[in-house]
Amino acid sequence: MVECCGEKTVYQGRIRQMNITAPRGTKDILPDEISRWHAVENLFASVCERYGYGEIRTPTFEKTELFARGVGDSTDIVRKEMYTFDDKAGRSMTLRPEGTAGIARAYIENGMASLPSPVKLYYDMSFFRYEKMQKGRYREFWQLGCEIFGSSSAYADAEIIAVLDTFFTELGLSERQLELGSIGCPECRPDFITALRAHFEADLDKMCADCQERFEINPLRILDCKVETCQPFIATAPSQLDYLCGACDEHFAKVKLALDELDITYNVNRSMVRGLDYYTRTVFEYVSTHVGTQGSICGGGRYDGLVEILGGKHTPAVGFAMGIERLLLEIEAQEVEFPPLAPLDLFIISFPDTAVSALALAQKMIRSGLIVQTDVMERSLKAQMKQADRSSAQYMLVFGAEELESKQFLLKRLSDGVEHTVAVDDLADYLLKAREK
């Protein structure tokens, strides 16, 4: 019998300490890292809102069928990487491995098609993929993303890339490489697939078992394969760019022209592959040489068929998502400076008979907008002094019985030891003004 009691497990009469760690591939984000997260998340929200995007949040889990249909049965994400479980009523559910399918579902379900087009959405959510752990690759990771529904214009593709370019510029990420491609549409893709089959057929027996299966189900997915022995055959495969129909070719040319006009540099990538089935026409990635083996910081593209696949009306759409963990690694590699954390304004030292009044004073100061700490450990005066020193607070005061009586405090500036007497009613103003100096 297994029986839990606090942190110990009683197992067949023996007691052993439980050593519970975070699941492999997940990570805690601690207070000393969170300011960087807030900096990128807040900047992203600000840039998106300036471009007219509204924030959306969708459920963490969805019906499995959504991803099977939306992302594609033959993708690695659906075949190997989803966290899928049956709920208590036996319905198959999946932790979202990406955001676009869920957002397209929400677009249909919430009648957003009747809103004036285009509908522009952004998000900041976590996603789950059962992948092999590597630097910059997690099983729960966060993405910042944008989706535009309702525009088939190449200018929507250009705008979505412009959002990213503005974000990277304002973040101070100067080294960036945009890879741009087109994977055509249902009109021109069959010819490309025929060409791929013809290319791979002769060497199929030398390729991995997955690729042999992909050859039958969806030869496009062979281009995703990371297995070493398959690479020579993939490297010499035909390019979709040579099979684009007139309309796709024109669309691609218009995207490039718009990016030139926006001064956004890009590299036309003739063998661009994206690991999701819903893409049509434009596909792009921002890649880095810094982020370990995980070169892609951000990926996106057009997905004109997805809303219809999920049961909505035909709705052209385009979007991207960028991994926050990878972005932060890139920021570190490029030594981008972040504004330092706001320092503590005041540390209040108290005695046993004034500790509760010190708590009340701290609360009053905090409600005035100051950052304040006081002792909640009932420590000795000496220990509190040490803590105040270590806290890198701007000011400190000792709250004794005398101060309680006089309602006057001797405020000490910790940088140079200069002291001022300040009345309790003037304290917040005094400290707020001191901040501005």
Ligand code: HAM
């Ligand atoms: P994706 O290329 O699968 O696209 O992921 C986008 C970004 O998410 C990647 O470039 C990477 O930064 C990050 N990412 C993906 N997997 C992991 C992982 N295991 N650990 C850490 N970061 C990861 C999509 O998800 C599409 N929904 C993008 C999109 C939006 N296309 C159109 N709209």
